Amino acid sequence: MQVSTNRFYETSGSLMQKLSQQADTLNTQIASTKKFAAPSDDVVAYQRLTTIKQADADATSYGANITLAQSLLDQSDTTLGSVESQLQRASELAVSANNGTLNDGDRQAIATELQGILTSVVALANTRDARGQALFGAATGNGGVVQAADGSMTFDGSGSPASIPVADGVSIQPTEGAARVFGGIPAAGGGTTDVFATLQGMVAALQNNDTAAISSASGDVTAALSQIGAMRGSLGARSANLDLQRNQATDAASARETTRSAIEDTDVTTAITQLQKTMTVLQATQASFTKLSSLSLFDYLK
């Protein structure tokens, strides 16, 4: 088949252009470390990468929530620990107050210390958390407990504090409402009481030297201690669950990263080898084009 001179130049031109394009694509892949520049380069990869990107964004937002929930759980646990030691001390005081050998002065001293414990526990119940909110605040209301003018205590608001979402469909309630922590304690005399009323009752009983009341209050303090202990256990379990979520999230994130890298990262070794090959072919084409184009019968026409 005869090749027209025009066609020879056009074909050589387009072939060399194609090779340059290939080299350019490979160069871009190496420089950007990404195999794909547009969704149409690989549709399946695009879909998977989009899913991975969404999961990454979710994981970032859940990660922040996990950190916050963890700090709230830790703070709740520490605060309840302090409450526990305060109540422990109250329990000891109740035992010593039950000792019949005490004089009025001794009882007054114990009452004063108990009053101090009460103030501390109220302060602990109204602790603020990292968000500036009452740590043991209910869903509604501003604080944990409110002290009325007559000294009586009420829980502020009602309902459980909001749970924090930590994974898709998983949320953890990092604190409890004051009513559930400090209230609802089964009283020795039947019904329920709360920590504050118990401590207040104990102070009053000491001041009146009411041994029966001191004894029953002592029982209530023990019940309160066991309730707070149980609460700490529950918070500990949530903390363990949160650790589990965090580990899962970390594992999932590294799995996603491995997948993402496998899908879109340029294999530099292969890319450079291919680039070298393309360049070699391009150089060879240029050399052969120069040879062929300098070949003309007219050169021999003298």
Place this chain on the structure above:
Amino acid sequence: MSIGASGVRAYQTALTTVADNIANTGTAGYARRSTDMREIAAPGGITNNRDPNTGSGVLATGLSRSVDQFRTADVRSASADLARSETGIDWLGRVQSALTGNQLGDRLTGFFTSANAVAADPTATAPRSAMLESASAAAGAFAATGKALDNVAADLDGTADNAVSTLDALGAALARINDGLGRSAQGSGARANLLDQRDQLLEQMSAITDVNVTTDDIGRSTVRLGGATGPLFVAGNDAGNVTYVRGDSGAVSFAVHRSGSSTTFSPTGGALAGVVDAAARITSARDQLDRIASDFATGVNAVQAQGRDLDGNAGAAMFATGTAPTDLSLVLTDPRGIAAAGVGGGPRDNSNLVAFASLRSGGGFEASTTALVSDNAATLAARKQVAEAQGAIRDGAISARDAASGVNLDSEAVDLMRFQQAYSASSRVIQVARETLQSILDIR
């Protein structure tokens, strides 16, 4: 002596033709020409007393173009197929940029994940403000993506109008060439030139739309658009006009107006067919985007309405829709207005935010956005593969055509030497004839 003279004349013409071929090696659309030569037969008989066994020389009867009509037609149909795919690729690429340029999917993800931060701390203003910002970004991404698609559609209209007026100009030029062909002499250089131009015009036309061409004995072409049964576009000295219309539904149509009547046609090749494909793709992308936008706005506003804001009031609408469904704007400007709490939940409640999570999974906005992009991308990728094959087919067709009609300098050089020798030989014949005659005259 006259035989020698005829040879000199004929080979001079042949040399001119070769020179013409060499000069036009790089001219697009030029078909190699050759000089037709015929022996001048001796009109032997009884009326004259010449020897009927001797010839009377050679005559250059005219030029002929080396063309293969079938290969030329092959190039036309291959060009039309390739132009359709390439136009499609071009526009699908622009649709792809329009759909991905504003990162709508990422903005939607950002909006829904920002709700998680509000859930962690419902009373704080910062996460609420951040959520409003991401809502604004999502609304902006919808609006910008919609605008980008509209721009692509407007550009497409402009390009189609251009293509149609180019087609009109080509048709008018072809009609003039038909006229010229009717008046040109068989075998003349002017005629060969007109035929070159005709083939070139037809090739340019077939890059715009698929043409059905029939040629008569003297080379005048009759062109129908959109296949053999399509409307007449060019017949004789008369060319029609092509119009482009985009309907309300976004579908496009083409019509030929010729001698007072107007007929629609559906291009199946060339850039116009690519325009039809692209218009359909743009319309469907626009529809899907509209649906995602209105579902998103309605869904978010409904979630807002069923919850309570930081002040315990029912949540106000977050998005307002403009003239187009994608023209979303953020109307909720107060961060306290985000309805994070359920009814009666109080300011520290975040139970309504769960509804955003279920809206996200139920509405599947991000998945729909990804599907929108990947549908388009899949078509684009397939077109690119088809275009690669069609490009190879077209290259093959052009090579085959050029093998017949292209100029090769080496063969022209051979011809040049051949005709030069023949010319020299003919002039030698004259010399010999003169010398022979002289020898008779010299007899004393």
